[in-house]
């Protein structure tokens with residue numbers, strides 16, 4: 001395995017958005033040593049690029065690969081897309097920090113998002129999560145955000161109330177330790193209990209702590225439906241008050257009555273920047289989202305966590321109140337419209353279950369699955385929560401193509417897959433196709449130039465997460481790179497969601513090939529990044 005490599009005859013897309021240029025590139029000791037025409041071999045291992053494109057390795061600015069990086073360190077479906085860095089810990093979900101008391105709650109909480117996890121897969125700190133990844137070895141680089149849920153569970157458990165000043169400072173302390181050790185920032189999940197239970201004072205103190213460490217605040221904001229524009233204002237106000245940089249997670253406007261709101265949302269973000277707020281956003285290139293089944297419930301139903309929810313479901317009266325909250329539009333105009341009332345059971349597809357007895361539902365929508373079982377969709381939802389321990393994953397068909405295109409072609413947009421990896425299920429195809437879809441299909445449809453597509457997958461995210469030596473091909477930068485064909489394309493669809501993409505030839509992390517001739521090499525040169 002040589003640490004001196006010469007790639008000849010590439011079309012170099014440097015990641016800044018500048019047009020490609022034909023050149024050779026030399027890699028030594030994991031870094032780019034030289035870029036220029038007709039470089040001499042000087043004893044290097046030579047790769048003939050054959051006129052293919054060479055770009056910085058893609059950065060998945062938003063994913064939920066926290067757990068699978070421990071279980072499947074080769075991360076084949078990501079490597080095969082040309083991805084070399086994963087940002088995990090999003091939407092308030094991270095595998096750390098935990099206290100003695102919060103460990104079981106955090107384990108259950110995370111399991112509802114990604115399926116059953118072991119007590120040994122929950123960590124007391126960023127440092128021990130990093131140590132576990134390094135011990136196993138990892139093909140890709142990891143950037144990790146601190147999930148607000150883990151902080152809150154550590155200090156308040158599943159209580160639905162404001163934190164006291166003393167509790168706020170304990171959360172701040174806990175957050176500060178992770179950030180000092182190298183976590184990249186804080187992630188909020190303002191629709192997901194217990195993150196959703198925080199008041200503004202709590203959010204502000206945590207954002208201030210994040211800012212004090214020179215890191216960013218990422219947020220799954222409070223609403224992507226009726227309350228989208230107000231929720232963007234809430235996040236912008238938080239960033240402004242804390243003077244913190246921010247990343248708005250997966251910008252979208254869900255449900256037909258809300259289609260057409262994205263141009264206004266983009267204006268809000270531009271106006272905030274004009275006022276000095278350093279905010280940008282990520283989004284995946286698909287018309288459906290994905291989440292856990294508990295997202296169909298109003299946040300207050302999750303007060304007390306999973307055991308308390310199970311008790312509520314066993315009570316017929318509470319169950320009827322829950323049915324109304326889930327299926328009916330509230331007469332209170334201030335109340336948020338329920339997800340089910342907004343998009344309908346037929347647009348909610350069961351994508352993953354933990355209980356093998358429920359496996360046959362995967363791939364069916366709630367309407368069809370309920371009809372096949374001779375029960376109502378609400379009864380099916382209750383059954384899934386009870387028999388699957390709240391661990392059912394769903395795909396939600398809820399977006400508009402004009403909105404999606406407006407978001408994904410805006411200058412502040414970076415690419416994040418938001419993939420929820422769950423082996424053996426029928427997940428959203430974004431985990432297998434996002435990056436080739438952007439570089440291939442959507443670019444060919446005229447959404448952006450290839451160079452601009454690459455910028456959204458490289459330098460923009462590198463800057464946002466403080467990765468000063470990644471995201472651009474320049475001498476001195478880390479040699480994370482992808483070599484791909486003009487014909488690059490995604491293959492995964494909603495019905496065949498785990499097909500690998502085509503057109504990615506070689507992928508290097510720190511100069512080591514993790515994909516060679518379209519095949520995973522099993523090398524694990526990745527590191528957890530952060531300082």
Ligand SMILES: [Zn+2]
Nearest residue numbers: 091220249250
């Ligand atoms: Zn999210």
